Amino acid sequence: DxxxxxxxxxxxxxxxxxxxxxxxxxxxxxxxxxxxxxxxxxxxxxxxxxxxxxxxxxxxxxxxxxxxxxxxxNLKKNFTQHALSDIAELNSKYSLILYRWLSMNYNQYEHYSVKGGRRAEQVEAYRNPSISIKELRIMTDTVNSYKQFTRFNNDVLKTPLDEINAHTSFNVTYDKIKKGRSIDSIVFHIEKKRMADDNSYKLDDRAYQEDKKQKSRNEADLLKQAMESKYTRLLLDNMLLSPYEMTDTSLMAGLQAHVYPLYDELKALRGLNGVKDHLSYVRAKQEAYSKRNIAKYLKKAIEQYLPTVKLQDLEQPERAKVRGKGASHE
Structure with a gap:
């Protein structure tokens, strides 16, 4: 997931x-x-x-x-829940900061609209929250940067809000409120996208479900191959795998995907007896093996051994011609 x-x-x-x-x-x-x-x-x-x-x-x-x-x-109580799928699409730090603040306000709007406990104008204020420029600069850590409001408006407000509108469930606009000749505060207007506008989310969900199905099919194929593999029998014979562990589908699929291909490499170099010899050696060193990490342990063992075998074949080409006689780990 x-x-x-x-x-x-x-x-x-x-x-x-x-x-x-x-x-x-x-x-x-x-x-x-x-x-x-x-x-x-x-x-x-x-x-x-x-x-x-x-x-x-x-x-x-x-x-x-x-x-x-x-x-x-206490996330729900404090109204700071928001959709992880929304946040995943936001890249700008200002987009994230604004989205969290806007989400907090809109969550309160939805809560009090249903539960009551606030006056109508207070409820509407959550959907149209206002924040002073001073507070906004503190919140976005821009007190000492973007001194020109034009740059502040573009980089901290407009561009992040464009990203929020494009990738989240919100549509947000804003008004600049003047006090004298300067911009004193910002009023945001938050609308939740309707279901009809959410086709992209539905498509993403369908794609995600299809991806999950494909992964499940891939794991099933790997599991079937692992159950039929001669290497599984060799692991059982050497007590490196138990019948109980064979019921762990993720473990078996992991062995088939990441460990058994390395055994194939060793078999090509030393024959099946070479694989048997390797597993006998691993069994003898079993005090280092953790039941919780059997796949990791077996993968590490063969990854450490294969380079030695290949080096031996480079230094002594006549060894590469020998098949089925095993090889020492020393």
Missing amino acids: LFAFFKVSDNDKHSRFKQAVEKMQKQAFFQIKEEAGKGFKFKSIVPIPYVEWTDYNDEVKIEFHREIMPYLI
């Missing part, structure tokens, strides 16, 4: 996912201002300090910092 969300293809999904995660970790941080006693308490939190994944299955572990959890748990 994460690979699909980040729109990474099968061919380079791990490298592109790594880039997406690194970008997310560098850019994602929360600055929180809370009343405390006679003044305010300020917090800066990096919410995602740890991400872990492998190149042999599609399991991803994302660990959130404990200090951010109270805020995440």
